[in-house]
Amino acid sequence: MNIDYKTYWRKSGLKKNWGNIFLNIVNQHKPKVFLEVGVFCGVTARNICELLNTIHSGQFKYVGIDLFGDKPNEDEKAPNYLKKQSFSNPIKNLFYNVILRENLNSYESVQKFLKSFSKNITLIKGNSNKILKHLDMENIDFAFLDGGHSFETVFNDLNLVFNKISSNKDAIILCDDYEDADYITGVKKAVDQFVKEKRLKFEVIEKRFAKITI
Numbered sequence: 001m002n003i004d005y006k007t008y009w010r011k012s013g014l015k016k017n018w019g020n021i022f023l024n025i026v027n028q029h030k031p032k033v034f035l036e037v038g039v040f041c042g043v044t045a046r047n048i049c050e051l052l053n054t055i056h057s058g059q060f061k062y063v064g065i066d067l068f069g070d071k072p073n074e075d076e077k078a079p080n081y082l083k084k085q086s087f088s089n090p091i092k093n094l095f096y097n098v099i100l101r102e103n104l105n106s107y108e109s110v111q112k113f114l115k116s117f118s119k120n121i122t123l124i125k126g127n128s129n130k131i132l133k134h135l136d137m138e139n140i141d142f143a144f145l146d147g148g149h150s151f152e153t154v155f156n157d158l159n160l161v162f163n164k165i166s167s168n169k170d171a172i173i174l175c176d177d178y179e180d181a182d183y184i185t186g187v188k189k190a191v192d193q194f195v196k197e198k199r200l201k202f203e204v205i206e207k208r209f210a211k212i213t214i
């Protein structure tokens with residue numbers, strides 16, 4: 001299968017070759033029910049949907065949670081890209097901010113961007129630390145945690161997801177930014193403490209993703 005992560009002229013958290021590395025991990029496991037915490041502009045969501053649609057001939061589910069403009073947890077440093085939608089490319093700036101006046105990290109924009117998969121997707125606006133407490137996670141077999149990056153937020157997300165998917169067969173939790181960026185230290189601390197407490201196996205992929213096998 002030809003794996004080719006596309007950015008669709010939007011912003012993505014998985015730039016350059018990271019998107020392909022990520023899709024290859026997903027492709028190895030071929031999940032049928034996917035959870036993404038931290039949807040941002042929906043680019044990774046769209047790539048996941050395209051891939052799972054091909055693998056499972058349309059029989060898959062994607063659930064995505066994002067603040068979509070709500071306030072982050074207090075211990076989170078809100079990244080600049082969320083404060084103001086700016087683009088280094090002036091044509092993109094003109095197109096999205098002046099002509100369309102579209103905030104790409106909004107619920108409406110992502111819903112529209114994923115409209116060809118409207119039967120497969122559920123998008124939820126809110127704080128993952130709250131949403132995950134009530135979310136039905138039956139059958140989720142792959143959870144990608146890429147929302148808040150503070151120790152507290154990631155540790156809570158990990159525990160909330162684990163408590164609900166630990167009996168799902170061959171389930172995987174994949175965390176982004178385990179050790180790729182010096183300024184992000186919370187993810188590594190949270191994953192290390194979590195796997196130690198739960199005695200779980202995990203693997204660090206390309207010094208960036210932490211893949212936890214449930």
Ligand SMILES: C[S@@+](CC[C@H](N)C(=O)[O-])C[C@H]1O[C@@H](n2cnc3c(N)ncnc32)[C@H](O)[C@@H]1O
Binds near residue numbers: 126
């Ligand atoms: C790094 S971006 C995600 C990138 C995306 N996964 C991608 O591959 O393009 C982080 C996203 O997490 C969201 N976020 C931050 N804290 C959150 C929280 N506590 N609950 C839900 N979403 C959160 C932000 O709004 C932002 O869109």
